[in-house]
Amino acid sequence: MAAEEEDPRMHPLPPYPEMILATVAAADDSSGTSVSAISDYVESCHGGQLPLAHASLLAAHLARMTEAGELLLVGGSYFRPGPDAPPPVKRGRGRPPKPKLPVPVDAAPRRRGRPPKPVDPLAPVKIPRPRGRPPKNAPGDADPDGAALAKRPRGRPPKVRAQFTEVGFV
Template sequence: MSTEEDPRTHPLPTYPEMILAAISVSGDDNGTSESAISEYIESSHSGQLPPSHPSLLAAHLARMTETGELILVDDGYLRSAPDAAPPPVKRGRGRPPKVKISVPADAAPRRRGRPPKPADPLAPAKIPRPRGRPRKNAPSEADPRQAGLAKRPRGRPPKVRPQFREVGFV
């Protein structure tokens, strides 16, 4: 037996470990491209990689970027600082849905429309009136000037014609 180790006895490290190793070996301040990471992994673990290596690498890079382990800068990946804040959560398109307020099951359902104003206990009692605008032709009891007036007919008044007198001949 030779002293050379069989590559099949050592399991393949996880993709995040291989990606972080490739970025640390690269040491590029502007970030390491996806192709450079792939080349490093292929050269260091040749023969052990699955046939779906390119798609696995892309998926792990995307997931690590979303979780904040990596930062994508100008098509290059950098390790994030350990004390750095996680990246902001990306919203989907359109308006976000309204937050649903949980209502207890025994509560009465909300009424439609504007809620009523709170009642003031010191306010004088309101006199109920009929709804809507008062009728125009109905004389009100409060105004005595309109009580004796006759109702005018509709339309234009007729033209006044002068009265003719009989003229006698003498």
């Protein structure tokens, strides 16, 4: 064949977006068209040719068309956008940021970290101590009692054996 003609059996179904738009146009309902109504209409027109994954394909195409702005989703019903409809707003990934509160001009910026505790005027004055672990006493230092510090040997102490005394028989 010189001119190759497309076999109509190769593509029995029109693309899903075309079927969806035809369904919404055919319904022409002021309250919109629900997912179940779209699915029923497509099944009635192309019943024996639909794939097994028709429900998931329909849901995916509806989501894609809504995101692209080809359809509007209002309260669970799909509409064709009018000529004065705003363009779709595509959100980025992740959680949207919280709205910023206006900062008064005369307010001082907040300091980092935990805020300081309120000062009690009746509390006794604390004497500041140096930071960190206190230094070890030198081996030549003595306790305030006057007793010298004895250094223990390394390792486990030897086991103490009980002393046996001879018991005489009478």
